Amino acid sequence: MEDTCRVFILGDSLFAETLSEMLISSGTVVIIGSASSPEEALPLLATAQPDVVIVADTGETDRLTFDHLLAAHPDIPIIRADLRRDYVQVITSKLVGARRSDLLAAIAALPKRM
DSSP: OOOOEEEEEEOOSHHHHHHHHHHHHTSSEEEEEEESSHHHHHHHHHHHOOSEEEEEESSOOOHHHHHHHHHHOTTSOEEEEETTSSSEEEEOOOOOOSSHHHHHHHHHHSOOOO
């Protein structure tokens, strides 16, 4: 059996509920918590220890949502699932060493643009 991914859902909508149900049915995801707002999520994330936060965006999420989450929990990647788009956006604040080789390795690891 594959390893399971511990997911925290941020969103208070039918889209968030549907997304949670879809992920649970995959058998590879465990929903370990949810919150309707970033303010509600911040203290919960410290104890929940998710592998990833999925923001179920219905068009009301602004950039500050991600900035606050990344500042408080820089080690947790965020996936933005936007109801209005046919793609998801992965947001991370992975720290890169200050050496030239570290920066070059981080650049090389970036996904190629289409």
